[in-house]
Amino acid sequence: MSCDSVSTTANTLVGYVNCSSSITFNVTRGSWTSIHPSKKWTLQSTAIDNIVLTEEEKKTWNDSRQALSALKFSPEEEDKILGKAFGHIHSPYWYEERKKEVPRLEVVNEILDYLRSLSLTDDDLTxxxxxxxxxxxxxLEDEMKTNVEILAKQWGIEGKTLRNLLLRNPKVLGYNVDCKGDCVAKCTRCWARF
Structure with missing residues (x-):
């Protein structure tokens, strides 16, 4: 039986008619369903397509992408990561406080090197x-290093325990508020989440 014959014989059929490798027609109910599980949609465009940059800024941006190439991200992922980190792509983490800036290779390398100094491998960094x-x-100075010191002094979290914590909850590196239970509406950056 083919899909074309479904419309002429639908009144007498009970069951399913397979019209293609991925779509099945339920004749008794008159509905189409997919037999394949749903898949997540992935971003297929470059994240910086809508960002206006001068030629010099584009070069600086591309240089910064090179720092991420060791972590085996695709060019689209690199752009999305840098866009979120430097305020070009909206991120609830920053609220509205993150000013757009062009990432600089030195800054990205400095942060990656610091993270490596915390016993994180390139796979961990990815x-x-x-x-x-x-x-x-x-x-790096005001948040990351300060927060690693807080974790060591106040909580005794160092070495392998720190590595495991950072892989599980990397946002702890950017906490810069401690509301101490009196909410200041900056929950994504507050130590209360820890």
Whole structure:
């Protein structure tokens, strides 16, 4: 039986008619359903297509992408990561406080090198940056190093335990608010989440 004959014989059929490799027609109900499980949609365009940059800024941006190439991201992923980290792509993490800036290779390398100094491998960094791309836009001195010190002094979290924590909850590197239970509406950056 073919799909064309379904319309002429639908009143007498009970069951399913397979019209293609992925769509089945339920004759008794008159509905089409897919027999393949749904798949997640992936972003197929470059994240910086809508960002206006001068030629010099494009060169600076592309240089920064090179720092991420060791982590084996696609060019589209690199652009999306840098866009989120430096305010070009909206991220709830920043609220509206992140000013757009062009990422600089030195800054990206400095942050990646610091993260490596915390016993994170390139595979760990890939997972961390994929989970929390905004880490590349956090302040190394004012947030990341300070927060690692807080974790060590107040909670005794160092070494392998720190590595495991950062892989599980990398946002801790960017916390810069401690509301101490009196909410200041900056929950994505508050130590209360820890």
């Amino acid at each position: 997972k961390l940056v994929k989970k929390f791309p905004e880490v590349l836009g956090c302040s």
